[in-house]
Amino acid sequence: MLALAAGLVLLRFLPTLPPLWGVIALLSAGLLLAWPRLRLLGLLCIGFGWACLNAHWAMNDRLPASLDGRTFWLEGTVVGLPAVESRVVRFELEQIDSRHAGLPSRLRLAWYGGPSIQAGERWRVAATLKRPHGLINPQSFDYEAWLLARRIGATGTIKAGHRLQAAQGVRSVRDALRSRLMCVDAFGREGALAALVVGDSSGLTAGDWRVLQDTGTVHLMVISGQHVGMLAGLLYGAVALLSRFGLWPRRLPWLPWACGLALGGALGYAWLAGFDVPVRRACLMVAAVLLWRLRYRQLGVWMPLLCAFLVVLVLEPLAVLQPGLWLSFGAVALLAWVFRGRLGAWSGWQTLLRAQWSMALGLVPLMMALGLPVSLTAPLANLIAVPGVSLLVVPTALLGSLLLPLPWIGEGLLWLAGGLLSLLFTFLGWVSTLQPAWLLPAIPLWGWILVALGTLVSLLPTGVPLRPLGLVLLLPLFYPSPQSPAEGRAQVWMFDVGQGNALLIRTRGHALLYDAGPRFGDFDLGERVVGASLRKLGIQHLDTMLLSHADSDHAGGALAVRRMVPVARVLSGEPQRLPRTLKSEQCTAGEHWEWDGVRFTTWLWAGARNGNQASCVLLVEANGERLLLTGDIDVAAERALLRSGFDVQARWLLVPHHGSRSSSSPAFVEAVAPQAALLSRGLHNNFGHPHPSVVQRFDAIGVSLLDTAKMGAVRFELGDWSGAEGLRAERRFWREK
Structure with missing residues (x-):
């Protein structure tokens, strides 16, 4: 039984699935090894093969890449209980019927401003379907693993639809009871x-x-x-x-x-x-x-x-x-x-x-x-x-x-x-109010093993002689291994926050957050991603939170971040549009400071006529290597920046306004002359970012585009003159390639 369980559990740790022929071979080998002397190995193979076979079935039931982002008319039955959140109706469909082949057997859909939907109903809808895709950060909910575990092959948004059949069956009974419960006092x-x-x-x-x-x-x-x-x-x-x-x-x-x-x-x-x-x-x-x-x-x-x-x-x-x-x-x-x-x-x-x-x-x-x-x-x-x-x-x-x-x-x-x-x-x-939840910083494997042993030993009966040793083994909890960069270097994280922006610049003894991620109604990525990732990386406090401007996709998560991590100072290009509780100071052109051998310089266009143009620009330099963070400045602000005499040349450039057509002018890109461009955006976003002309402009001069939608969170060491890596490169078999 332990051997069979071990084979089933192994699936959780696979970076990639073995090929289908390999899975069949595993199951066959398990059956052949059923005689007594090798039965443990046989059961291990059977468990592992059965788990991999189910994973193959679920992965093959995903939306094909060729259909990603396309809109289809389809029919399906509502299963589970539809949820209504901020005028968005979310529900799952099964028993899918469509003229298009290759659609998954289970879908999770969202209908913005949609009608009341009940479990057990059958609907015909026009839905834009997307392959399972989630944000990948040092600390975030693994949405893709959750979808696969529920065998959901695609997500999507509904453009139009009509009810084909009223609710019926046992599913409708649960929904009716839920509606009745929501009406009681x-x-x-x-x-x-x-x-x-x-x-x-x-x-x-x-x-x-x-x-x-x-x-x-x-x-x-x-x-x-x-x-x-x-x-x-x-x-x-x-x-x-x-x-x-x-x-x-x-x-x-x-x-x-x-x-x-x-x-x-x-x-x-x-x-x-x-x-x-x-x-x-x-x-x-x-x-x-x-x-x-x-x-x-x-x-x-x-x-x-x-x-x-x-x-x-x-x-x-x-x-x-x-x-x-x-x-x-x-x-x-x-x-x-x-x-x-x-x-x-x-x-x-x-x-x-x-x-x-x-x-x-x-x-x-x-x-x-x-x-x-x-x-x-x-x-x-x-x-x-x-x-x-x-x-x-x-x-x-x-x-x-x-x-x-x-x-x-x-x-x-x-x-x-x-x-x-x-x-x-x-x-x-x-x-x-006594103490918020504690998200423990990452510790090495040996530290985790010591903590696990320490908890088990500490919970032994009182008379066990070595029981006090368990408390000693818990010390890695309170003294995690340091992750700070060396003097004169800066660790840079561009978090994967979808259609928004959030970057951490960490020196040996200080930390700065440039933008705090978006907030859409109750869905606050400042809390779910940015603040949680800061805690996971061991950031105890922020010396500065610089909010480029007050748009929700850049500053929406600021209050949640400050609630989770103490912030000494808040700077912004638009402090007057931010909540008063943030106590934000005005960003000014030419302000500069130095932390642990790393130099920071800000710039702001005094003639800005809108929020995007009022974005506070930040230049970070470590050991001669430079990073330019631009917020949402447009072509006019880029021209003003170049005319101001500010030295914009940098090895790393945060693509202005998420790659909008109104930014990243040829003159600006030529003046910066980056070797790599950082792009923070959401997959299949409604704005069409990045614009094809902007992508072509960077490709023409050989600049690699580091895209959070494709790479997840991106990290690199400023001052080492090394490359960057995305967290999606850490393979998990359920993640989209």
């Missing part, structure tokens, strides 16, 4: 109720998610093993209690009935939640525990856990790409490690305290490996939130949903559950 917590009952978290605001992340309670608002397991436990406990007091019918054996009702309740809850992969995983774990309790207690705890893990991966090998798989099984394994085989009995509160302390410390290595933030206040928050949600909110909300057909009773229970949630979020909001 629940102290403004209707979105949280929908998240707990039907698994739809789109009703939670960005502020809610921030509070949940800072307090380590995200798992409470996402239907997971905890919710499913707790409901099963309540049903099992109710039957056991009735039997103990003689209230259960004697002709019905209580243990089989308790296990059966618990499993039935778990499956019913899973159906309400949509039977997504995390919920299926939870049901399998509950089934394994109940079967263990009913028949196989002699096997111990680890065998049922391993069985559930294997069944999950055999049914869906791509689940290894989802962090939830590792966190859920890791949490259960950790609890088994902490509580199994202890002498003596603990009280309820001692058990809860021990569990929270163990989870807070024991999951740190997993959170580090998955790139997830660690909440230092999680033990305090979960001490109240876990029993409150599991024992009070979820049962009340489920019972209220079940009794909605009865006037007053169902709505009254939901009102009560909403009140409890309101109190909970008030408490969590207070806890979140």
